[in-house]
Amino acid sequence: xxxxxxxxxxxxxxxxxxCLAVGGFLFGLIFEKILLVRLKAFARKTTxxxxxxxxxxxxxxxxxxxxxxxxxxxxxQLPFSENSSxxxxxxxxxxxxxxxxxxxxxxxxxxVYQYTKKSGVLSTTSIFGNLTRIIIYSVGxxxxxxSLGISITPILTALGVGGLAVALALQDTLANFFAGIHILFSxxxxxxxxxxxxxxxxxxxxxxxxxxxTMTTGQDNLVVIPNVKIASAKVTNFHLPELEMSVSVxxxxxxxxDLDKVxxxxxxxxxxxxxxxxxxxxTFEPFVRYAAFEINGISLNVFLRTDEFSDQFLMKHEFIKRxxxxxxxxxxxxxxxxxxxxxxxxxx
Numbered sequence: 490x491x492x493x494x495x496x497x498x499x500x501x502x503x504x505x506x507x508c509l510a511v512g513g514f515l516f517g518l519i520f521e522k523i524l525l526v527r528l529k530a531f532a533r534k535t536t537x538x539x540x541x542x543x544x545x546x547x548x549x550x551x552x553x554x555x556x557x558x559x560x561x562x563x564x565x566q567l568p569f570s571e572n573s574s575x576x577x578x579x580x581x582x583x584x585x586x587x588x589x590x591x592x593x594x595x596x597x598x599x600x601v602y603q604y605t606k607k608s609g610v611l612s613t614t615s616i617f618g619n620l621t622r623i624i625i626y627s628v629g630x631x632x633x634x635x636s637l638g639i640s641i642t643p644i645l646t647a648l649g650v651g652g653l654a655v656a657l658a659l660q661d662t663l664a665n666f667f668a669g670i671h672i673l674f675s676x677x678x679x680x681x682x683x684x685x686x687x688x689x690x691x692x693x694x695x696x697x698x699x700x701x702x703t704m705t706t707g708q709d710n711l712v713v714i715p716n717v718k719i720a721s722a723k724v725t726n727f728h729l730p731e732l733e734m735s736v737s738v739x740x741x742x743x744x745x746x747d748l749d750k751v752x753x754x755x756x757x758x759x760x761x762x763x764x765x766x767x768x769x770x771x772t773f774e775p776f777v778r779y780a781a782f783e784i785n786g787i788s789l790n791v792f793l794r795t796d797e798f799s800d801q802f803l804m805k806h807e808f809i810k811r812x813x814x815x816x817x818x819x820x821x822x823x824x825x826x827x828x829x830x831x832x833x834x835x836x837x
Contacts, residue, residue: 514556564581591629668719685724735793740789746821759791
């Protein structure tokens with residue numbers, strides 16, 4: 490009977506704390522499943538673009554915070570010693586600061602990406618997101634240490650002295666980091682730009698990170714290049730100063746050709762290509778420029794214009810096919826490469 494009374498008494502002591510802990514969790518779950526869903530629907534109707542970022546950042550954290558609140562209130566009702574209760578509240582405090590730190594980093598990175606994308610001042614790349622996270626995480630760790638009664642002044646002093654040693658040990662990494670910052674602020678290379686380096690690598694820029702720049706080739710392969718190499722290389726950006734670009738297709742006709750007719754036919758075919766092939770600038774007037782007297786004929790270039798770099802390949806493909814058919818129809822000869830060999834007889 491005494492054991493039953495003891496057990497009943499213990500359960501009474503733990504009943505209210507348990508209700509507070511479970512209640513906090515359930516309230517947070519209800520808030521996230523019902524109210525947060527309604528906030529999402531409301532955010533979609535508004536023109537404030539940062540609303541979606543805030544709601545996305547709140548997902549998962551509201552339930553956790555309400556659960557922590559329930560445990561914090563329960564800590565005052567538990568039949569523990571004062572030291573145990575204080576220790577429990579410190580643990581809850583550390584968890585709260587950690588969660589707020591991660592939440593702040595999540596929402597701040599989202600705002601940074603949205604702002605840079607909207608303003609066009611800087612490219613949206615991972616380097617700014619990573620830098621923002623590092624700063625916020627560092628501040629969060631310092632706040633946690635301060636809340637635990639650990640003096641952060643010696644830590645900051647040690648970081649200042651140790652920072653010099655780290656900088657010397659990580660010269661290459663820091664060089665790549667600052668090269669990446671320079672690339673982004675110069676805005677001469679941006680994500681989604683098609684570039685070609687003087688070393689031969691070419692492709693579409695995928696991301697400019699804190700150490701490397703990644704780009705995808707036409708074969709869907711990923712090329713990783715250190716930022717220092719990009720900053721010191723001769724780079725051709727096919728998306729600057731504008732996306733549109735001229736396309737030159739070389740052609741050779743025989744010396745017997747009527748050059749006025751060749752020019753007229755070439756322009757007609759070029760206009761067909763611009764009007765029918767995706768990526769062609771329909772308002773552009775194609776033109777022909779004769780280039781040189783070659784060994785086997787007269788060379789010329791037919792100039793077209795495309796929306797962007799990648800459109801030129803299909804355009805050249807179709808132009809070569811159609812110009813060959815049209816030249817045959819118009820009896821315009823495209824000469825084969827030939828060479829004449831002279832053999833000189835010498836008497837012994």
